[in-house]
Each structure stands twice: as structure tokens, then as C-alpha cells.
Amino acid sequence: MKDKKKLVLVGAGHAHIQLLRHLEKTKPLWTPHWSVFLVNSMDHSIYSGALPGVLAGLLPPSQMQIPLEPLCQKAQVHFLKTQVQSLLLEKNSLQLYQGNQIHFDQLSLNVGSLNSPLPHDETVPVISLKPIGDLLSKWQKLLDILEQWEHSRPPHVALIGGGATGAEIAMALAAALTTQQKLQKKRLAKAWNEQPLAASSVAPVITLWQREDLLPNLNPRARKKLIQALHRWQIQIQTYSHVTGVFKGQIHYEIQPRLPSNNILSFETSKKSPAGPGDSRTQPVDFVLLATPAAPNPLIKNSSLPLIPPGFIGVEPTLQVSQYPHIWAAGDCVAFPAVPFESPFYDSTSYANANLYGTKVNSRTSKSEVPFLPKSGVYAVRQGALLSHNLCQLLSNNPNTLGTITFKNYVPQTRTLALIATADHRAIGAWGPFAMDGTWLWRWKQYLDQSFVQP
Numbered sequence: 001m002k003d004k005k006k007l008v009l010v011g012a013g014h015a016h017i018q019l020l021r022h023l024e025k026t027k028p029l030w031t032p033h034w035s036v037f038l039v040n041s042m043d044h045s046i047y048s049g050a051l052p053g054v055l056a057g058l059l060p061p062s063q064m065q066i067p068l069e070p071l072c073q074k075a076q077v078h079f080l081k082t083q084v085q086s087l088l089l090e091k092n093s094l095q096l097y098q099g100n101q102i103h104f105d106q107l108s109l110n111v112g113s114l115n116s117p118l119p120h121d122e123t124v125p126v127i128s129l130k131p132i133g134d135l136l137s138k139w140q141k142l143l144d145i146l147e148q149w150e151h152s153r154p155p156h157v158a159l160i161g162g163g164a165t166g167a168e169i170a171m172a173l174a175a176a177l178t179t180q181q182k183l184q185k186k187r188l189a190k191a192w193n194e195q196p197l198a199a200s201s202v203a204p205v206i207t208l209w210q211r212e213d214l215l216p217n218l219n220p221r222a223r224k225k226l227i228q229a230l231h232r233w234q235i236q237i238q239t240y241s242h243v244t245g246v247f248k249g250q251i252h253y254e255i256q257p258r259l260p261s262n263n264i265l266s267f268e269t270s271k272k273s274p275a276g277p278g279d280s281r282t283q284p285v286d287f288v289l290l291a292t293p294a295a296p297n298p299l300i301k302n303s304s305l306p307l308i309p310p311g312f313i314g315v316e317p318t319l320q321v322s323q324y325p326h327i328w329a330a331g332d333c334v335a336f337p338a339v340p341f342e343s344p345f346y347d348s349t350s351y352a353n354a355n356l357y358g359t360k361v362n363s364r365t366s367k368s369e370v371p372f373l374p375k376s377g378v379y380a381v382r383q384g385a386l387l388s389h390n391l392c393q394l395l396s397n398n399p400n401t402l403g404t405i406t407f408k409n410y411v412p413q414t415r416t417l418a419l420i421a422t423a424d425h426r427a428i429g430a431w432g433p434f435a436m437d438g439t440w441l442w443r444w445k446q447y448l449d450q451s452f453v454q455p
């Protein structure tokens with residue numbers, strides 16, 4: 001019997017979870033010709049949508065964890081629980097952490113991203129929210145330390161990054177720290193109207209830091225609801241403040257210029273005298289959580305793949321890596337244009353011009369601010385469906401006729417439904433210019449999340 005060809009999947013991100021499920025359904029078609037391997041550093045995958053609910057203590061961890069061994073067994077995929085250290089592209093091999101190498105004929109990458117780092121010394125713990133795989137244990141340690149806080153003054157926790165994740169996690173932290181769970185439940189209904197939820201006098205002061213306005217891409221109604229929710233949790237909001245580092249127990253930041261149109265919705269609890277743009281200031285802090293913009297996974301950044309600054313993979317619409325048709329990539333590790341590839345603004349032949357491309361879009365299309373899709377689980381999931389189709393198409397065909405297969409293109413949805421959990425069994429929804437909130441949205445979000453985790 002001839003040797004089978006090898007497809008190796010690196011990273012059990014959202015896209016590969018879907019692929020594994022698809023491989024299970026199509027296994028009679030591909031198992032005669034292909035062996036498939038999954039290499040992942042942990043024995044389960046985390047579904048990011050359910051993560052804030054788990055961190056808030058509203059959901060058990062099982063509602064966000066997808067165990068990989070049973071999934072792989074069902075799909076007849078070989079599971080290797082280890083980390084890939086480097087991509088040896090010239091040899092079509094991967095260097096694994098334990099020292100051995102694994103060859104591939106086709107490779108698919110879904111390894112996620114990290115948070116942009118912040119310069120800091122060792123005086124204050126600085127915890128990155130990504131990678132999300134080990135966040136729960138870091139979170140538990142933080143809660144333990146905060147619970148055992150012995151000083152008479154409250155601890156100051158800073159969340160750097162006021163996007164949807166930063167806001168959700170700030171509320172999740174406030175919720176997790178609310179100790180009297182039963183009492184809290186009774187107060188929730190009232191609290192939605194006007195009462196603040198945080199109780200203890202030494203309850204930590206949580207501040208959400210953002211360089212510009214909070215969630216600039218959210219519609220104004222939804223943003224207002226979100227700010228109200230943060231207010232109910234007594235979370236301080238420090239907008240137009242560019243944090244430059246954390247040294248000697250102080251956050252160092254610079255005041256940023258304000259856009260007049262955004263003033264209506266932003267409010268700051270800081271009572272310091274008004275400062276002008278460029279002013280440098282400091283503020284004491286005890287713990288820092290990083291919800292900063294996505295930074296590339298070192299595995300990708302240190303590879304010779306075609307990269308778009310600061311280090312995300314340039315792909316074709318089929319999700320094949322540019323110049324490497326036997327390598328596929330999806331999710332946060334990819335830079336995917338936010339406008340259709342056939343757009344006259346997009347020059348698909350030159351990834352070196354990626355930044356130029358962004359500028360072109362900005363200067364000629366008023367609506368588009370970001371040249372590439374935001375790093376979000378929503379896009380990773382959608383790309384997973386397309387990746388599953390294309391790879392299963394490839395695997396199900398005779399390996400000798402691979403050149404004749406036509407793959408589908410990924411076309412990003414122009415509008416996504418944002419569902420932001422407010423850590424009180426409620427969620428805020430934003431769809432285009434529309435905004436809503438309520439317990440029904442939280443229940444619906446849970447239903448959607450669970451349909452992914454336990455389909």
C-alpha cells in the first residue's frame with residue numbers, strides 16, 4: 001500500500017475546530033489517501049465567546065472548553081499535544097518542542113494571536129489576556145491575590161485597552177469579585193435601573209484605559225449602553241490616554257487629542273485638572289491586565305511566510321498562503337482585507353504594499369477605517385467554514401488530480417452582530433445602527449456559544 005499524504009493542522013483555534021468536525025463527516029472520502037495530524041499546545045480548545053461569562057463566574061469552564069482528544073478520535077485525526085517551535089518551510093516540516101520534526105504535504109495554521117506588549121518593570125504584575133488557553137489559571141491567581149488584599153486602601157487594577165474585550169473583561173472582573181453571590185442576584189434587577197453593583201469598601205478600583213474613545217467602531221446607542229453598564233459596575237473609564245508603560249508601581253500615560261464629535265459619549269471619572277494633548281502623567285496601579293490590540297504569534301512572526309506588518313500572514317481569498325498554495329491559514333494569525341479582493345483598491349499581487357493599500361482605502365472610501373478585518377472569533381469561525389470546505393474538497397479528491405480542483409473564496413460579511421456580555425446575566429447587542437440590551441440577549445448569546453462548543 002502506498003504511503004498516505006499528510007495534512008498537518010497547527011493550533012486548535014476556532015477555524016480548526018470546525019474543520020475537525022467536517023473531517024469527521026467526510027472521513028470515508030479522505031482516509032484512504034490522507035493522514036491528518038493536529039498539533040496543539042493544550043489538550044482543549046477555548047471558545048472565546050463564552051470566555052467572559054466563565055471569567056465572571058456565571059458559567060462553568062466546561063461551557064467554553066472543547067476537549068480535543070475525543071474530537072480527533074471521532075475524526076480519525078492524530079492528536080499531538082505539543083507546541084510547534086518553528087516552521088521549516090524549505091523542508092515542508094515542523095520543528096516540534098520536544099525536538100522531533102513532522103513532515104507535511106499540506107499545512108494549515110490557526111494559531112491565534114497575542115496582545116501587543118507594554119513596556120514594564122517587575123514592580124507590578126502585568127497579565128496578558130492572550131493567549132486565551134491559560135487565561136483561566138492566571139485569572140484565578142489574580143482573584144486569589146485580590147481576595148487576600150490586606151492593605152487598608154483598595155487595590156487598583158488597570159485594564160489597558162477599551163475595545164469590546166477590555167470592556168467585557170473589566171465587567172467580568174467586577175462581577176467575579178462580588179463575593180455575596182446570592183445578595184448580588186437579588187440586586188441585579190434593581191441595579192439595571194440605577195444602583196451600582198460593587199459592594200465592599202475595599203473593593204478594587206478597576207480602571208479601563210483607552211487611547212481614544214471607547215469602542216470607536218460600535219454604534220453610538222450601543223456605546224452609550226455599554227458605558228452605562230460599566231458605570232453600574234463602578235468601573236472607571238480613562239479615555240484619550242495613551243499608556244506608555246508601567247514602572248515603579250505607576251502607570252505612565254500621555255493625554256491624547258480629543259475629537260469633538262466623540263465627546264457626547266465619553267466621560268471620565270478622573271478628577272484631575274484638564275490636560276492638553278501630549279501631557280505626560282502617572283497614576284498608581286497594583287495589577288495590570290492587557291487587552292491591547294492583537295500582536296502576531298511568534299511562530300508566525302519568526303517564519304519566512306509572506307507577512308503583513310506587524311507579522312500576520314498574507315493569504316489569498318481561498319485562505320491559501322500567498323506564494324505557498326500548499327499552506328493554509330485562518331483566524332487571528334491572518335491579515336485578511338476588510339474589503340472584497342476584487343475591490344479596485346486592493347492590489348492582491350503585492351503584499352509589500354499592504355500599508356499603502358490601507359491608506360488608499362482610507363483616503364478614497366469614507367466608511368472604511370480598517371484595511372484588514374479585526375481580530376475576532378467571529379471571523380475565525382466564518383473562515384473555518386470556508387477552510388473546511390476547501391480542505392475537505394482537496395482531501396476528498398484523488399491526490400494526482402489536485403491541480404484541477406477549484407476552491408471557494410472567503411468573502412467577509414459586511415456587518416457583524418456584536419454581542420457584549422455585561423456580566424450581570426445581560427448582554428448588549430449592536431447591529432449596524434441598532435442597539436438593544438436585556439437578559440434575553442444574554443440567553444441568546446449563550447445559546448449561540450453553546451451551539452459551537454457542544455453542537
Ligand SMILES: Cc1cc2nc3c(=O)[nH]c(=O)nc-3n(C[C@H](O)[C@H](O)[C@H](O)COP(=O)(O)OP(=O)(O)OC[C@H]3O[C@@H](n4cnc5c(N)ncnc54)[C@H](O)[C@@H]3O)c2cc1C
Pocket residue numbers: 010011012013014015016039040041042044045046048049050051052082083084085110111112113129130131132133165169297299330331332333375376377378379380
Ligand atoms: C478575554 C477575551 C475575550 C474575547 N471574547 C471574544 C468574543 O466574545 N467574541 C469574539 O468574536 N472574539 C472574542 N475574543 C477574540 C478571540 O479570542 C480571538 O479573536 C479568537 O480566539 C481567535 O481565534 P483563532 O481561531 O484565531 O485562534 P485561538 O482561538 O486563539 O486558538 C489558537 C490555538 O493555537 C494554539 N497554538 C498557538 N501557538 C501554537 C504553537 N506554536 N504550537 C501549537 N499550538 C499553538 C493555542 O494553544 C490555541 O489552542 C476575545 C479575546 C479575549 C482575549
